[in-house]
Amino acid sequence: MPVLTRLIPSPVVVDIRPGALDDLASVLSDERISHSGKLAVAVSSGSGAKLRERIAPALPGATWYEVGGGTLDDAIRLAGAMRAGHYDAVVGLGGGKIIDCAKFAAARVGLPLVAVPTNLAHDGLCSPVATLDNDAGRGSYGVPNPIAVVIDLDVIREAPARFVRSGIGDAVSNISAIADWELANRVNGEKIDGLAAAVARQAGEAVLRHPGGIGDNDFLQVLAEALVLSGIAMSVSGDSRPSSGACHEINHAFDLLFPQRAASHGEQCGLGAAFAMFLRGAHEESAYMAEVLHRHGLPVLPEEIGFTVDEFVQVVEFAPQTRPGRYTILEHLDLKPNQIKDIYSDYAKAIGS
Numbered sequence: 001m002p003v004l005t006r007l008i009p010s011p012v013v014v015d016i017r018p019g020a021l022d023d024l025a026s027v028l029s030d031e032r033i034s035h036s037g038k039l040a041v042a043v044s045s046g047s048g049a050k051l052r053e054r055i056a057p058a059l060p061g062a063t064w065y066e067v068g069g070g071t072l073d074d075a076i077r078l079a080g081a082m083r084a085g086h087y088d089a090v091v092g093l094g095g096g097k098i099i100d101c102a103k104f105a106a107a108r109v110g111l112p113l114v115a116v117p118t119n120l121a122h123d124g125l126c127s128p129v130a131t132l133d134n135d136a137g138r139g140s141y142g143v144p145n146p147i148a149v150v151i152d153l154d155v156i157r158e159a160p161a162r163f164v165r166s167g168i169g170d171a172v173s174n175i176s177a178i179a180d181w182e183l184a185n186r187v188n189g190e191k192i193d194g195l196a197a198a199v200a201r202q203a204g205e206a207v208l209r210h211p212g213g214i215g216d217n218d219f220l221q222v223l224a225e226a227l228v229l230s231g232i233a234m235s236v237s238g239d240s241r242p243s244s245g246a247c248h249e250i251n252h253a254f255d256l257l258f259p260q261r262a263a264s265h266g267e268q269c270g271l272g273a274a275f276a277m278f279l280r281g282a283h284e285e286s287a288y289m290a291e292v293l294h295r296h297g298l299p300v301l302p303e304e305i306g307f308t309v310d311e312f313v314q315v316v317e318f319a320p321q322t323r324p325g326r327y328t329i330l331e332h333l334d335l336k337p338n339q340i341k342d343i344y345s346d347y348a349k350a351i352g353s
């Protein structure tokens with residue numbers, strides 16, 4: 001008897017709306033995630049204090065833990081501190097670093113994680129990966145998917161616009177990542193998980209085609225949903241393939257070659273995606289993507305984030321080394337620096353016109 005269906009690892013609760021945070025305790029109790037209300041809440045020591053003040057009355061049974069940063073040591077320390085309490089769940093309340101620390105700590109102490117992101121900087125908020133800085137640089141650690149994702153759009157609206165914009169670049173880059181996956185399938189026979197590809201692509205398309213901006217709740221709703229869906233697509237495929245191709249190799253190359261000057265994840269991924277679309281000859285799609293990114297205030301040219309053309313050429317040349325084994329348009333074309341420079345000048349002209 002063949003297996004005729006499959007279970008998709010996904011959160012039990014996805015609650016995305018203005019004011020969602022006020023109902024956090026009741027949602028967790030209704031869904032039997034936390035009966036007793038005993039929660040370990042990880043927050044940042046900086047901006048977390050204000051949030052804590054606001055939310056603490058709604059979570060009387062919570063113990064609050066301040067997380068120093070986004071390192072593996074911070075996450076291990078957090079897990080150690082939480083071990084003494086008898087909690088129903090861990091709540092990660094904050095930006096990407098806090099969520100990743102909480103994800104790792106929750107996995108370590110064997111508790112489910114409730115992700116409560118306070119910005120929409122990238123699609124890691126619902127993914128089965130915790131990205132943490134370690135002695136060797138930065139590592140990706142496999143962890144269970146969050147059991148619940150609660151995104152309060154009122155809280156998101158208060159986050160710095162740059163962090164919210166970053167999520168747009170990350171979501172839209174799915175379209176380029178899927179094109180890379182299809183290329184790897186055509187050229188190398190790499191298997192595509194059709195469901196993961198569909199979920200990730202639709203998430204990217206929804207953000208790309210939405211007429212609104214980060215000031216509108218309906219746009220933020222679609223963006224938050226797209227980032228959650230991207231995370232689920234990665235859970236479905238079991239790796240980051242649906243949301244990470246040449247766009248992310250370019251992003252990693254910026255981070256590795258220019259760690260002090262790198263821009264945000266989504267800014268670099270969006271720029272990488274628009275350029276990768278051009279590389280694969282999808283000039284109209286590239287121009288449209290660039291137009292949308294620009295409308296949202298995201299960069300589409302390296303100079304807009306303080307890099308020269310030569311530095312960008314260096315980034316693109318180095319990019320394939322950041323993700324060995326992943327076949328994208330960059331590995332496919334295997335361009336020399338002077339070729340990258342020529343194509344870049346055509347790209348800059350095309351999106352400028």
Ligand SMILES: [Zn+2]
Nearest residue numbers: 122123170269
């Ligand atoms: Zn990403």
